[in-house]
Amino acid sequence: MNKNQSTKWNLDPAPESAGHVQLKTQYELFINGKWEKPNSGKYFDSINPANEEKLASVAHADETDVDKAVKAARHAYENVWSKLSGKERGKYLFRIARLIQEKAREFAVIETLDGGKSIRESRDIDVPLAANHFFYYAGWADKLEYAFPNRPVKSLGVAGQIIPWNFPLLMAAWKIAPALAAGNTVVLKPSETTSLTALKLAELIEESGLPAGVVNIVTGYGDTGSAIVNHPDINKIAFTGSTNVGKMIQKAIAGTDKKLTLELGGKSANIIFEDAPIDQAVEGIVNGIFFNQGHVCCAGSRLFVQEGVAETVIQKLKDRMDTLYVGDPMDKNTDIGAINSKKQLETISKYIQIGIQDGNEIYQSNCALPDKGYFCKPTLFIDVAQSSQLVQEEIFGPVLTIQTFRTVDEVIQKANNTPFGLAAGVWTDKGSKIFNLTSKLRAGVVWANTYNKFDPTSPFGGYKESGFGREGGLHGLEAYLG
Amino acid sequence: MTRLSVLKTYKIYIGGQFPRTESGRYYSPLDAAGKPLANVCLSSRKDLRNAVVAARKAFGGWSERAAFNRGQILYRIAEMLEGRRSQFVEELMLQGAIEKAANQEVDLSIDRLVYYSGWTDKYQQIFSAVNPVASSHFNFSVLEPMGVVGVVAPQNSSLIGLVSTIIPIVAGGNTVVVLASEKLPLCAVTFAEVLQTSDVPGGIINILTGTEKELIEQFGSHMDINAVLYAGDTAENYKTLQVLAADSVKRIVKFKLNPSDETAENPYLIQDFQEVKTTWHPIENIGGSSSNY
Numbered sequence A: 001m002n003k004n005q006s007t008k009w010n011l012d013p014a015p016e017s018a019g020h021v022q023l024k025t026q027y028e029l030f031i032n033g034k035w036e037k038p039n040s041g042k043y044f045d046s047i048n049p050a051n052e053e054k055l056a057s058v059a060h061a062d063e064t065d066v067d068k069a070v071k072a073a074r075h076a077y078e079n080v081w082s083k084l085s086g087k088e089r090g091k092y093l094f095r096i097a098r099l100i101q102e103k104a105r106e107f108a109v110i111e112t113l114d115g116g117k118s119i120r121e122s123r124d125i126d127v128p129l130a131a132n133h134f135f136y137y138a139g140w141a142d143k144l145e146y147a148f149p150n151r152p153v154k155s156l157g158v159a160g161q162i163i164p165w166n167f168p169l170l171m172a173a174w175k176i177a178p179a180l181a182a183g184n185t186v187v188l189k190p191s192e193t194t195s196l197t198a199l200k201l202a203e204l205i206e207e208s209g210l211p212a213g214v215v216n217i218v219t220g221y222g223d224t225g226s227a228i229v230n231h232p233d234i235n236k237i238a239f240t241g242s243t244n245v246g247k248m249i250q251k252a253i254a255g256t257d258k259k260l261t262l263e264l265g266g267k268s269a270n271i272i273f274e275d276a277p278i279d280q281a282v283e284g285i286v287n288g289i290f291f292n293q294g295h296v297c298c299a300g301s302r303l304f305v306q307e308g309v310a311e312t313v314i315q316k317l318k319d320r321m322d323t324l325y326v327g328d329p330m331d332k333n334t335d336i337g338a339i340n341s342k343k344q345l346e347t348i349s350k351y352i353q354i355g356i357q358d359g360n361e362i363y364q365s366n367c368a369l370p371d372k373g374y375f376c377k378p379t380l381f382i383d384v385a386q387s388s389q390l391v392q393e394e395i396f397g398p399v400l401t402i403q404t405f406r407t408v409d410e411v412i413q414k415a416n417n418t419p420f421g422l423a424a425g426v427w428t429d430k431g432s433k434i435f436n437l438t439s440k441l442r443a444g445v446v447w448a449n450t451y452n453k454f455d456p457t458s459p460f461g462g463y464k465e466s467g468f469g470r471e472g473g474l475h476g477l478e479a480y481l482g
Numbered sequence B: 001m002t003r004l005s006v007l008k009t010y011k012i013y014i015g016g017q018f019p020r021t022e023s024g025r026y027y028s029p030l031d032a033a034g035k036p037l038a039n040v041c042l043s044s045r046k047d048l049r050n051a052v053v054a055a056r057k058a059f060g061g062w063s064e065r066a067a068f069n070r071g072q073i074l075y076r077i078a079e080m081l082e083g084r085r086s087q088f089v090e091e092l093m094l095q096g097a098i099e100k101a102a103n104q105e106v107d108l109s110i111d112r113l114v115y116y117s118g119w120t121d122k123y124q125q126i127f128s129a130v131n132p133v134a135s136s137h138f139n140f141s142v143l144e145p146m147g148v149v150g151v152v153a154p155q156n157s158s159l160i161g162l163v164s165t166i167i168p169i170v171a172g173g174n175t176v177v178v179l180a181s182e183k184l185p186l187c188a189v190t191f192a193e194v195l196q197t198s199d200v201p202g203g204i205i206n207i208l209t210g211t212e213k214e215l216i217e218q219f220g221s222h223m224d225i226n227a228v229l230y231a232g233d234t235a236e237n238y239k240t241l242q243v244l245a246a247d248s249v250k251r252i253v254k255f256k257l258n259p260s261d262e263t264a265e266n267p268y269l270i271q272d273f274q275e276v277k278t279t280w281h282p283i284e285n286i287g288g289s290s291s292n293y
Helices: A063-079 A086-102 A104-115 A119-140 A168-181 A196-208 A222-230 A243-252 A278-294 A307-322 A342-357 A408-416 A431-440 A474-480 B045-064 B067-083 B085-094 B099-119 B123-127 B160-171 B186-197 B212-221 B235-248
Strands: A029-031 A034-036 A043-048 A053-059 A158-162 A185-189 A215-217 A236-240 A259-263 A269-272 A302-306 A361-364 A379-382 A399-405 A423-427 A445-448 B137-145 B148-152 B175-179 B205-208 B227-230 B251-254 B274-282
Touching (some): A029 A063, A029 A196, A043 A104, A053 A196, A063 A158, A063 A185, A063 A215, A086 A104, A086 A168, A086 B099, A104 A168, A119 A474, A119 B067, A119 B099, A158 A168, A158 A222, A168 A185, A168 A196, A168 A236, A168 A474, A222 A243, A236 A474, A243 A259, A269 A278, A269 A408, A278 A302, A278 A307, A278 A399, A278 A423, A302 A307, A302 A408, A307 A379, A307 A399, A342 A361, A342 A399, A399 A408, A423 A431, A431 A445, A431 B274, B045 B148, B045 B175, B045 B205, B067 B085, B067 B099, B067 B160, B123 B137, B148 B212, B160 B186, B212 B235, B235 B251
Parallel strands (some): A158 A185, A158 A236, A185 A215, A236 A259, A269 A302, A269 A423, A302 A399, A379 A399, A423 A445, B148 B175, B148 B227, B175 B205, B227 B251
Antiparallel strands (some): A029 A034, A029 A215, A043 A053, A361 A379
16 A cells, blocks of 8 residues: 655555456467477576565576577578568568557556556556557668668678566567567567566567567576577677676677677766756656666666755755655556565665765655565665765666756766766756757767656667667667668 | 348548538549449539648648657558458459459558558658757757648559558648549548548548549649649649649649559658758857866
């Protein structure tokens, strides 16, 4: 139940029903259009992080399984997919987009059960964006010659794709849709904590009549991912996840002809100037850091406030945080759901401890947390030093650091002083200032007077250690064409 | 006792409604054997003016729709057309096509709708530009639809000619008043029924039947039509159109492609009915000069 102690009123529970959702108790690997048992015979549990109950057993793929999947993808590439016209490839993708729209509610509920994000977000953001992404790239399949003029259209072959647990279905869509539109076939591995919507997507792909082997889904842990990365018959690796793993992948494929795109971590600056619309900016700060429990690679996790408005902004931010509902992700009123896994909750708690030990001023919102499941209070650290671990390292949770600044020059210096470069936010009513900042910030996405906006037509990706390559838009095709 | 079949009344399509021509007149196109096919509305200049009013009224809403949404709606037309394919095949055969050719024409029309539905949120990425001006400005050019576009559809095709000429224009956010093929008008009217059961708001596509000779002057001289695509084959009519168009500096484009051919699939048909808008915005160039990370 949603309890909010700072206001006198509490909302009645408004839980989404999970009754219509079809989940199996055990999921096999989706290889060559069939459901195959894992070579090792091993399965792992996918649990609901909001109540720690098991949802299903999921197959753990090893090297042999991955090899089978790559062979299936190669066979489908050589014999079917690369021979199909762009028009026909596009029509399959349109079908997949339509099927996701038809089954939107089922996908939203499973996404929330399996990953812990609030039903409001999976229903209004993850699932519609995933469908739209397929719809967008479906349209590209027969128009590729227009994307990069004077460059012959050539697909790469088999793409190995490894995706994270923060937007499981959406990341699968970001990976599969452009790969297929460009004429490649795919072996995709979802994260071990959130395999279920990828497996439901496999069922949906079966239903769409997509030729066998064009999309293969292998579930498992890091060892499964590593088998994909090191498989000699893969032409392209696309990875979204932590910077550490990204660096390992880049090393692992050195000396091969594999093409690589990496979408890694971030520590994005959200900058509030004195002339910003303050109330909107406060909403933007909240959305920037607390969206999806802060499990967002482009989260606005470093807040920079100009001195003149710092006191007002911080007070308003605290007041706003106290109105956030933290709790049952299936409740339609919930703003902040469950932390994705026990391991991630431990990581976040470790950083909060470091912040406290360093003597930083902390503020946590005044809300009750459920007894079971993995939950974390929205947390602020105020006046944190630029050199602090909290400012330098990605926390991937609902933890915001606040720094103040005086001049434009100072804030550009501080915002860019990080190994990352994924995104940034700028809040000011002055357009000329926005374009100054968008030119000088070393980040792949800059949001002006908004934050965390995504669209299939808009390229997304980072500078520096946030990775390379872009997903989305025309630029997203580049990664899948030779 | 055998059942007497119910015959269809072929009406015109204006503002999402199916009125008869205000003139009350009709004409009877003939089939290959010289037999009348149906009594079709012989639209008047007043019908054309009414259609322009409907198209103008619909323009604001349609052009402001998200490009993605326009794509979804065009795709929905394709879905509806697929579902009613047998009716189109039948009408194409009534108008002289053999069965195989009729089926091919319907397939091609469905695929062409899907093709252009894909362009709605992409042509902007192909044709727009950020312009590197020398001063400290952020300068960019985007395409915007022209407004109400008149179309004279190809004479020798009933369905694919109509689809290939109007859909790129509508994909780009314009609204359309189209005069269907005089000889082969049946599919145009049935296509209007497809539009009406899709998610296309009324007034976006308005379909008239009648003669090019009677309406061509009005297409050229009407002050509230922004552009005309001429796909007819009468040189004299085309010249009349060009001459009259000058009074409102109307854009006139001639459709030179074969609609049954893949060349009729290209984004330049969308671009033909777009204006280019350039925006200048200052960049306050201070600070950060030593931020070389």
